[in-house]
Amino acid sequence: MTRQKLTALPLTILIALLITACGAVATPTTAPLPAATTATGGAATIPATAARPGTAVATGGATRTTAATATRSASAAVGTPVAAPQPKLPVTVNDKNGKAVTITDLSRVIVLTGDVAETVWALGMGGSVIATDTSVTYPPEAQRAPKIGYMRTLAAEGILTQRPSLILGGESAGPPEALEQLRGAGVPVLIVATPNTLDAPTQKIRAIGAALGIPEVAEALASWTQAEIDAARALAAKAQTKPRVMFLNVRGNIVQQISGKGAPAQLLIEAAGGIDAGTAAGVVGYKSITPEALVAGQPEFYLLFNLGLESVGGVDGLLAIPGVDQTPAGQARRVLRYEDQYLLGLGPRTGQMLRELTLALHPELK
DSSP states (O other), X not given: OOHHHHHTSOHHHHHHHHHHHTTSOOOOOOOOOTTOOEEEETXXXXXXXXXOTTOEXXXXXXXXXXXXXXXXXXXXTSSSOSSOOOOOOOEEEEOTXXXXXXXXXXXXXXXXXHHHHHHHHHTTOGGGEEEEOTTOOOSHHHHHSOBXXXXXXXXXXXXXXXXXSEEEEOTTOOOHHHHHHHHHTTOOEEEOOOOSSTTHHHHHHHHHHHHTTOHHHHHHHHXXXXXXXHHHHHHHHTOSOOOEEEEEEEETTTEEEEEOBTSHHHHHHHHXXXXXXXXXXXXXXXXXXXXXXXXXXXXXXXXXXXXXXXXXXXXXXXXXXXXXXXXXXXXXXXXXXXXXXXXXXXXXXXXHHHHHHHHHHOXXXX
């Protein structure tokens, strides 16, 4: 690989490739942080990072919202790439249904769904994106991009006025009729598989990297991401407790649900060494909040999106929902809150998120 090509890579990927080239296992490292702890599991060692803005850690029976900004010196390029890599086109890849899609032009890319957008930027290709849907909230550059509507209710006519050279999204994008109309207009549309498993982050990174003509860059980022996930899971395996955690999906008075078996939160709660209290209460998928289900679940922690908690007026508003305060979590005001995409997006930050959740649920590991 030439020096010119190396300097064109995002910093995170560059370091990973250099480590790999030297014959070592590529594992993320960070600059030391005040009062940081280190999780060691297997071959991967990921030093602790500061909490991201808006995350909360339950301490002393109350919710503490941190103000620190997460810093990872070597991985600062995730979301903020140094320079775009050089794609090799054309490429032909398969979509989630196995249908071949040929991509020849990345000059005007429209990205749908937050997880896919985050991955595109983490790969250093955000400069090719001309618009996203309104679900895209990270990184800030992606949030500021022009919007073409909401991912589930797209209108082909408006998208076509943007003259896209590629439309790239996850399985939540639709409706199918709109996507078919875009294909019929000659626009390559690639919908990548977005499974609800801890393999999803690396699967998406590799699939998106292949579509963008940068498979080597994607492989380096996938290896980095997997190392973070492995280290977080190894840390969770050392926990001496197994707290019951209930994810509440709330949006003001309009949506107030408990998530349970098969819902995305179950995966993260269990990977972090907790018991999904919604599943334990017999909830499958999502169910409206009822005092009976809350009491049956006996959660010791509530887990919410930042925007969801804010929509009901914070912790006090949450406790005003019937039954919420009649549980161990409610009585102790143990509420964990995270930015929506960070918590359940299953993107390149999954390992970092999983580590934060593990430490919040298991004080004995700190």
